[in-house]
Each structure stands twice: as C-alpha cells, then as structure tokens.
Amino acid sequence: MDVVLETRGLTRTFGRVVAAEDVNVQIRPGERVGLVGPNGAGKTTFLNLITGYVRPDRGRILYRGVDITGLPPRTITRMGIVRSFQIPQLYPGLTVLENLLLAIAARSGRGLDFWGPLGRDHAVAEAMELLAAFRLADYARRPVRELPEGGRKLLDVAMALALRPTVLLMDEPTSGVSTQDKFGVMEILMEVLGRAGVTTLFVEHDMEVVYRYAQRVLVFHNGRVVADGDPQALFADAQIRRAVLGWE
Numbered sequence: 162m163d164v165v166l167e168t169r170g171l172t173r174t175f176g177r178v179v180a181a182e183d184v185n186v187q188i189r190p191g192e193r194v195g196l197v198g199p200n201g202a203g204k205t206t207f208l209n210l211i212t213g214y215v216r217p218d219r220g221r222i223l224y225r226g227v228d229i230t231g232l233p234p235r236t237i238t239r240m241g242i243v244r245s246f247q248i249p250q251l252y253p254g255l256t257v258l259e260n261l262l263l264a265i266a267a268r269s270g271r272g273l274d275f276w277g278p279l280g281r282d283h284a285v286a287e288a289m290e291l292l293a294a295f296r297l298a299d300y301a302r303r304p305v306r307e308l309p310e311g312g313r314k315l316l317d318v319a320m321a322l323a324l325r326p327t328v329l330l331m332d333e334p335t336s337g338v339s340t341q342d343k344f345g346v347m348e349i350l351m352e353v354l355g356r357a358g359v360t361t362l363f364v365e366h367d368m369e370v371v372y373r374y375a376q377r378v379l380v381f382h383n384g385r386v387v388a389d390g391d392p393q394a395l396f397a398d399a400q401i402r403r404a405v406l407g408w409e
C-alpha cells in the first residue's frame with residue numbers, strides 16, 4: 162500500500178493528561194481525512210506532533226518513508242507538510258495579493274526585496290492564478306481586513322498551498338464562517354486541493370462538513386484513535402454517535 166504519512170505508537174502526555182496514546186495511522190496519497198472527537202480528545206495535539214511543534218514521548222512519524230520524528234517545524238514544512246491555522250495568520254493591513262506574495266517569498270526562503278523585477282512578475286502571476294482558483298481575484302488589491310471570514314480562510318489555505326505542500330493539515334477550516342458560507346468555502350477548498358493532488362487532513366467540529374467532504378474519518382477520544390473509516394459507516398454506528406460524538 163502506498164503511504165505518504167504514518168505514525169507508529171505516537172504517545173504524548175502533558176502532566177497527567179494523555180494527549181496522544183499509541184496513535185497508529187497510515188495516510189495514503191491524495192486522501193481527504195477528517196479528524197473528529199470531543200474537546201480535548203487530542204486532535205490538535207496530533208497535528209502538533211506531525212508538524213514538529215510538539216515532540217512525542219514515544220513513537221515515530223514517517224513521511225514518505227523517512228523518519229521525521231523530532232525534526233524542527235521549519236524543516237518539516239520545507240519537506241512538504243504544511244499547516245494552515247485555525248485563526249488565519251494573515252497581515253490585515255496588507256493587501257490580499259501582498260499576503261500571498263509573502264507566502265511565495267517564504268517558499269524560496271528569501272524576502273521580497275531579494276526579487277528582481279522578473280522574479281516579482283513571476284510571483285505576481287503565480288499569486289493571481291492562485292487567487293483566481295480560490296475565487297479571491299476581485300479582492301487582490303484590497304486589504305485583508307476587508308475580506309469576509311470565509312475569504313480569510315480561503316486566503317490562509319492559498320498561502321499554505323503557495324508553499325507547495327504534499328500534505329496539508331487544517332485546523333477547523335470552517336470555524337467562524339457563517340452557516341450559509343461554510344459549504345461554499347469547503348467546495349472551493351476541496352476542489353483546489355483535489356486538483357493539486359494534496360493529501361489533506363482537517364480537524365472539524367461540524368459533522369455535516371465532515372460527512373460531506375471527508376473520504377475517511379479518524380475519531381479521537383482521550384488521545385486515542387478509537388475509530389477509522391468512511392463517514393457513512395462511522396456516523397451510522399450508534400456507539401460512536403453516543404459515546405464519542407455526543408449524538409443521541
């Protein structure tokens with residue numbers, strides 16, 4: 162089986178809290194995986210472990226067969242595992258285009274001032290193409306603070322995609338987005354990420370979003386992955402519905 166990301170026996174405690182316990186997961190290239198579970202179940206810790214922000218007490222993380230356990234976050238990002246944040250890390254006073262140019266500059270490891278005119282033209286063309294894909298082209302010259310929340314989420318992911326990830330991790334892509342906008346945001350995200358062939362893992366509390374957009378769901382509970390399967394099967398399971406998702 163082709164595996165892009167794998168965890169083996171991943172375990173991490175904070176004092177008495179077991180935030181990850183013997184997490185064994187294999188992710189295939191191009192999969193779209195929803196991470197669900199109650200508050201404090203260990204979903205964010207799982208993302209923090211993979212991206213190097215938190216070190217495991219035990220266990221290994223393999224990316225394309227290479228052991229990345231304990232590597233610094235910057236190195237892991239450069240290798241192709243990129244994270245987009247729950248609260249988008251944007252510069253509200255800069256334009257949408259400028260924010261994206263900064264992400265493109267970050268990919269090259271250089272500041273904007275290192276670009277000659279040709280490099281800048283290429284970067285602007287690339288940024289405009291990305292903005293068009295994310296339906297943000299009309300906002301290109303406007304400051305980020307004028308973007309609606311859904312637009313900020315899209316820009317945040319566009320910036321992550323500018324780093325050319327193989328694996329993208331998203332923490333609640335629809336949090337703070339209005340009910341009428343959230344499916345629109347997810348449609349665009351999934352279309353663009355699917356076309357780019359990016360393997361996507363996303364933490365999500367909105368089960369309707371998970372149901373519609375995840376091909377596979379990992380259910381976390383007390384730091385463990387207690388269920389792993391397709392959303393139709395998992396959400397039909399009465400025990401998971403009651404004990405883990407809090408549904409009757």
Ligand SMILES: Nc1ncnc2c1ncn2[C@@H]1O[C@H](COP(=O)(O)OP(=O)(O)OP(=O)(O)O)[C@@H](O)[C@H]1O
Pocket residue numbers: 175178179180198199200201202203204205206207381
């Ligand atoms: N840096 C930390 N220091 C101490 N405790 C932590 C730390 N990070 C996470 N924890 C604890 O580990 C447990 C798992 O937290 P985590 O944030 O991973 O859960 P979660 O499933 O993402 O929850 P939520 O859905 O509320 O975001 C919680 O009890 C949390 O308080």
